[in-house]
Amino acid sequence: MTKDTVFRQEFPVKGGDFSRAGEVSWEIKNLLKELGLSTPVVLRAAIASYEAELNIIMYAWEGRLVLSVTPGRVHVVVEDSGPGIEDIELAMTEGYSTATLEMRELGFGAGMGLANIKKNTDAFLITSEVGRGTRLELTFLTNGQRP
Amino acid sequence: MTLAKLIEQLDLKVYTGRNELTRPISGGYASDLLSDVLAHGQKDQLWVTLQIHPNIIAVAAFKELAAIVLVNGREPAAETVELARKERVSIIGTPLTAFEFVGRVYGLGIQGT
Numbered sequence: 001m002t003k004d005t006v007f008r009q010e011f012p013v014k015g016g017d018f019s020r021a022g023e024v025s026w027e028i029k030n031l032l033k034e035l036g037l038s039t040p041v042v043l044r045a046a047i048a049s050y051e052a053e054l055n056i057i058m059y060a061w062e063g064r065l066v067l068s069v070t071p072g073r074v075h076v077v078v079e080d081s082g083p084g085i086e087d088i089e090l091a092m093t094e095g096y097s098t099a100t101l102e103m104r105e106l107g108f109g110a111g112m113g114l115a116n117i118k119k120n121t122d123a124f125l126i127t128s129e130v131g132r133g134t135r136l137e138l139t140f141l142t143n144g145q146r147p
Numbered sequence: 148m149t150l151a152k153l154i155e156q157l158d159l160k161v162y163t164g165r166n167e168l169t170r171p172i173s174g175g176y177a178s179d180l181l182s183d184v185l186a187h188g189q190k191d192q193l194w195v196t197l198q199i200h201p202n203i204i205a206v207a208a209f210k211e212l213a214a215i216v217l218v219n220g221r222e223p224a225a226e227t228v229e230l231a232r233k234e235r236v237s238i239i240g241t242p243l244t245a246f247e248f249v250g251r252v253y254g255l256g257i258q259g260t
Contacts, residue, residue: 022205029209046209047185107198112182119186 007035007069013056015082018106021057025050028067028076035069037142044120045074045140051113052078052136058103059083060133072143078136085128092118092126148172148257150214153193154239157251162223164214164237172213174260175252177245181206188212189260193252195245199223204230214238218245 009031011024029046033039049065056063060082068075085091092114099109118124123139151168154161161168173191178184179198188194190211196203199221207215214237217223223231223238231238241248 022202025205025209043209043211046205050205050209051182051185106200106202107179107181107196108202110180110182112180112186116182116186 004070005068006071007031007067009067011065011067013053013063013065013080015056015059015061015063015080017057021054022050024053024065028065031067032069032074037069037074041074041140041142045076045138048117048120048138048140049076051117052076052138054108055113055134056080056082058099058108063133072141074140074142076136076138076140078138079133080135081133084130084132084134085126086130088126088128148255150237150239153252153255153257156255157241157248159216160240162217162238162240163228163231164235164239167214167235167237170213170237172257174258175249176259177249184212185210193257195249197221197245199227201226201230203227204234204236207236208234212236216241216248218243218248 013024025046028049029042032042032045060080063080066077090096094115095111097109097111103109121138122141125137128134150170150172171191172193175193176188177195179196181202184194184206188210191213193214193216194212195216195218197218203215217240220242
C-alpha cells in the first residue's frame, strides 16, 4: 500500500462455497462505482474480480481479494491457499480446465477464467507454488487509456 | 428493436425487469458457459441460456446485457429472481429450444453482433 492510497479493503473468500459466489465482485463493483470511476473501468474490474473469486471458490481452500485504489489506478491482489498451478501457460490456454463435471454443468470451469482476467486488466501478474497457492496482481488504469 | 416488442412478437414470459422493457436490443449471444459470455457477450445483447442459478445475474450486469432469455421452458431459481430484481436485470423465458428461439429472433432482424 502506498501513501497515496485513497481506499483499501480486504475480502475473504472461502473455497467450495458456491452459495456466496460473486458476492465479493458485486461489492467491488459497487465500491468502485461509488468512488465515481467510469463504467468501463468498473465493469472490467468487476469481471476480472469475478473470475478470480470463482477460481478461489472452485479450486482453493481459502483466499482473499484485496482492493486498493490510488489516483489513476485500481489494484486487486488475489491470494489463495490451495493446490497451486503446475503449468501456468497451460492454465492460461483458453479451453483448458481442471473443473469437475458438477462445476461444468453449472456453466463454470469453461477454461477461460485466467484468459478473461488478463484480457480485462491493464497489467496482470501471476505466480503460483504447487501445494501452497496462487497469487494474482491485477491493475486497472482509471484514466480510460489502455496501454 | 426493444425488449417489449420482442416479447410481444415471440410471446415471451417476463420473470423480472418489467420496468426495463424499453431497452433496445443490439444483438444476441447464446452460451451456457458463464466465462464465455463474460468474454464474448456485448452490451445490450440478449443472452440465450439454460442456466437458471443466481450467478447468471452477475454475468448479465457486468456485461450490461439487455436481458437473459431462458430456453426450454426453464424457470429462474428463486434466489435468481431475487437478485435480478435487486440489480434490475431482465429475465425472460420461452418454451422453445435455444436453436428455435435464436432462429426466430434472427428472423426478426436481430443478429449476433
